[in-house]
Amino acid sequence: MSKEAMLYERLPEGKVRCNLCRRGCVISEGNVGFCRVRANRGGRLESAVYGRLCSVGVDPITKKPLSHFYPGAYVLSIATVGCNFNCQFCDNWVISHERTIAGEESTPDDIVKLAVRESCEGISYTYTEPTVFYEFAYDTAKLAHESGLFNTFVTNGYMTTEAISTIAPFLDAATVDFKGGGDPGFYRKMMGVPSVDPIFEGLKEMRRLGMHIEVTNLVVTKYGDSMDAIRRLARWIVGDLGPQVPFHILRFHPDYKLTDVPSTPLHILEQAWQVAKEEGLHYPYLGNVPGHRYENTHCPKCGVVVIERFGFEITRWRLRPDNTCPECGYAIAMKGSLRQASPLK
Numbered sequence: 001m002s003k004e005a006m007l008y009e010r011l012p013e014g015k016v017r018c019n020l021c022r023r024g025c026v027i028s029e030g031n032v033g034f035c036r037v038r039a040n041r042g043g044r045l046e047s048a049v050y051g052r053l054c055s056v057g058v059d060p061i062t063k064k065p066l067s068h069f070y071p072g073a074y075v076l077s078i079a080t081v082g083c084n085f086n087c088q089f090c091d092n093w094v095i096s097h098e099r100t101i102a103g104e105e106s107t108p109d110d111i112v113k114l115a116v117r118e119s120c121e122g123i124s125y126t127y128t129e130p131t132v133f134y135e136f137a138y139d140t141a142k143l144a145h146e147s148g149l150f151n152t153f154v155t156n157g158y159m160t161t162e163a164i165s166t167i168a169p170f171l172d173a174a175t176v177d178f179k180g181g182g183d184p185g186f187y188r189k190m191m192g193v194p195s196v197d198p199i200f201e202g203l204k205e206m207r208r209l210g211m212h213i214e215v216t217n218l219v220v221t222k223y224g225d226s227m228d229a230i231r232r233l234a235r236w237i238v239g240d241l242g243p244q245v246p247f248h249i250l251r252f253h254p255d256y257k258l259t260d261v262p263s264t265p266l267h268i269l270e271q272a273w274q275v276a277k278e279e280g281l282h283y284p285y286l287g288n289v290p291g292h293r294y295e296n297t298h299c300p301k302c303g304v305v306v307i308e309r310f311g312f313e314i315t316r317w318r319l320r321p322d323n324t325c326p327e328c329g330y331a332i333a334m335k336g337s338l339r340q341a342s343p344l345k
Contacts, residue, residue, distance in 0.1 A: 002039075002041075002046045002047060002048050002050055003046060003047050003050040003135055003136075004044055004045070004046055004047075005018070005020070005038055005045040005046055005047050005134075005135060006020070006134060006135055006138065006166070007019045007020045007134075007160070007162060007163055007166065008020070008045040010043060010044075011026065013028075014028070014029045014040070014042075014043040015027060015028050015029070015040070015043075016040050016043065016044070016045045018033050018038055018045060019160055019162060019163075020038070020131060020134055020159065020160060020163050021035070021084045021131050021132075021158045021159055021160065021163070022158050022159070022160055022195075022198035023084055023158070025038070027039070027040040027045065028040060029041075029042070029043065032048070033084075034084055035082045035083060035084045035129075035131075035132040036081075036082050036099060037049045037080065037081065037082035037101065037132050037133070038132070047133065047134070047135045047136070048101050049080035049081060049082060049101060049103070049132065049133050049136070050133070050135055050136050051105050051106050051107060051136055052080055052081075052101055052102070052103035052104070052105060053078050053079065053080055053103045053104055053105075053106050053111075054079060054080055054081050054095050054098070054102055054103035054104075054128075055077070055078065055079040055095060055103075055127050055128075056076070056077070056078050056079075056104075056106075056111075056114070057076075057077050058074055058075070058076055058077070058118050058120060059074065059075055059077045059124065059126075059312075060072075060073075060074055060075075060312045060313070061073045061074065061075050061122070061124070061152075062309070062311075062312040062313075062314070063312045064124055064126060064152060064154050064175045064214075065175060065214065065216065065248050065285070065287055066152060066173055066175055066212075066214055067214065067246050067248070067283070067285060067297065067307075067309075068212070068214065068246050068283065068297075068332075068333055068334050068335060069152070069172075069173045069212050069214070069335045069336065070121060070122070070150065070335060070336035070339055071307070071314060071317075071334065071336065071337075071338055071339065072314055072338045072339035073120075073121040073122060073336070073339040074118070074119065074120050074121065074339075075115075075120050075121065075122045075123060075124040075152065076111065076114060076115040076118060076120045076122075076123050076124070077123075077124045077125075077126045077127065078111060078123065078124075078125060078126070078127075078140075079092075079095060079125070079126060079127035079128045079130075079133070080103055080128065080132065080133040080136070081095050081096070081098040081100070081101065081102055081103065081128065082096065082098070082128060082129070082132040082133070083096035083097070083128050083129045083132060084129055084131060084132060084156070084158055085129065085156055085158070085191050085192065085193055086191060086192035086193075087179065087190065087191045087192075087256070088190050088191070088256060088257040088258055089179075089190070089218075089220055089252065089254075089255055089256055089257070089258040089261075090255065090256045091253065091255045091256070092127050092128060093255065093256040095127065095128055096127075096128045096129070108136065108139040108140040108142075108143045109143060111123065111140050111144075112140065112143050112144050112147050112149065115144070115149055116147060116149070120149070121149065121150065121339060122144070122149050122150035122151060122152060122172070123140060123141070123144050123149055123150075123151050123152075124151075124152045124153075124154060125137045125140075125141075125151070125152070125153050125154070126152075126153075126154035127154075129155060129156055129158075130153050130154070130155055131155060131156075131158065131159050131163065134163065134167070137151075137153075137167070138166070138167050138170070141167065141170035141171060142170050144170070145169075145170050150172040150173070151170055151171050151172055151173075152171070152172060152173040152174065152175065153171060153173075153174045153175070154174075154175045154177065155174055155175070155176055155177065156176070156177055156199070157174075157176040157177070157178075157198075157199035157202045157203060158193070158198055158199060158202070159202055160198075160202075161201065161202065161205045164202055164205045164206060164209065165205065165209065168206075168209040168210075168211065171211060172211065172212060173211060173212035173213070173214070173335070174206055174211055174212070174213055174214075175213075175214050175215075175216060176199065176202075176203055176206075176213065176214075176215050176216070177216045177217075177218070178199070178215065178216060178217040178218070178233060179191065179217065179218040179220060179224055180217075180218070180219075180220055180223065180224025180225075180226070180229060181217055181219075181224065181226055181228075181229025181230040181232065181233045182196050182199070182200075182217070182229065182232070182233045182236075183196075183224065183226060183229040184196050186220075186223065186224045186229075189223075190220070190223055190224065200236065200240070203215075203240070203241060204240055204241075207240075207241050207242075212335050213241060213245055214245065214246040214247075214248065215233075215237055215241075215245060215246070215247050215248070216247075216248040216249075216250050216287065217230065217233060217247070217248070217249055217250065217272075218250045218252055219249060219250065219251065219252055219264045219268060219269060219272055220252045220258070220261070220264070221252055221261050221262055221263065221264050221265070221268075222261055223258075223261070224252075225264065225268050225272075227271060227272065227275055230249075230272045230275050230276070231275050231278075231279060234247065234275060234276045234279035234280075234281055234284075235279045235280075237281060238279055238280045238281060243280045243281055243282045243300075244282050244283065244333035245281070245283075246283040246284075246285065246333075247276050247281050247283065247284045247285065248284075248285045248286075248287045249269055249272045249273055249276065249284060249285065249286050249287065250286075250287040250288050251263060251264045251266075251269055251286070251287065251288035251289055252264045253288065266289065266292075269286050269289065269294075270286070270294070273285075273286055273294050282300040282333070283297065283298075283300070283333070285297075290310055290311035291310055291311075295309040295310070295311075296308050296309055297309075297332065299325040299327065299328060299330050299332065300330065301325065301328050301330035302325060302327050302328040302330065304318075304325060304326075304327045304328075305318070306318045306319050306325055306326070306332060307319065314338070317338050319332060319334070319337075319338075321337065323337060
């Protein structure tokens with residue numbers, strides 16, 4: 001099904017300008033924007049993927065990753081085809097670069113009822129860029145809040161500040177995914193993105209509006225593993241968002257057009273983790289390395305491990321009920337307590 005888009009303006013000669021993401025596509029009659037799923041039909045911008053979900057599944061919230069937001073919770077994850085980036089290493093390229101509008105038709109009510117039936121505590125708009133199915137996400141998120149569910153975006157952060165502020169009343173958390181340390185040259189060459197500045201502006205808007213934020217950075221072997229870029233990114237997070245923002249350093253795996261590039265060497269990831277600590281981040285993590293000690297949460301004050309993890313699973317929880325360190329009493333930056341029937345020892 002299709003639905004009139006939000007956040008656009010009509011222009012002369014039947015054109016429209018999409019004001020949803022920072023590309024600001026000007027679209028002529030009968031054409032689509034860069035994302036391939038927002039179309040000008042008769043001088044009206046429409047979402048061609050409204051309710052056309054190509055992926056629906058139940059995930060642990062840690063998979064997003066969100067390590068400091070309702071830990072242990074499960075979320076219903078949904079996606080449509082399309083994306084406003086063109087990453088040469090995309091691990092979801094089968095759906096993000098799909099040119100056919102494919103997927104089962106669903107309504108916001110269908111999704112909320114499914115989330116409740118599957119004992120999920122929230123809904124995550126993920127897998128592809130949720131900005132491209134913004135209208136469906138907005139309607140679903142609003143209904144989810146009415147049903148007592150939280151909402152999270154896993155996003156590249158390229159939304160306009162208007163898009164962020166419009167959905168903010170219903171969006172509780174966002175994982176903002178950087179690649180290559182946010183290096184502008186890497187974004188232009190490897191992702192087809194003209195500027196990284198809008199991502200930083202969007203993050204500051206999310207912080208201003210009170211959303212829970214966690215930041216990831218994919219360390220792409222050879223092309224996007226600059227320690228200088230990672231240091232700059234970590235320093236910016238500390239200065240503009242705060243040292244308590246979790247920072248997930250993710251291992252690259254060969255995919256899409258970079259199948260001849262090896263996975264990120266472990267020593268590079270560990271070096272990036274150390275850089276993040278040196279810059280003052282309290283909660284850096286390594287991702288896509290199950291069993292590594294840097295998956296765990298350490299108390300920033302005394303260094304003791306307060307949460308142990310293996311991949312997406314929490315294997316040991318040592319925080320007090322008020323989320324303070326059991327050794328020194330330091331308050332760990334955590335939204336919600338462990339979502340389990342009984343506490344782990």
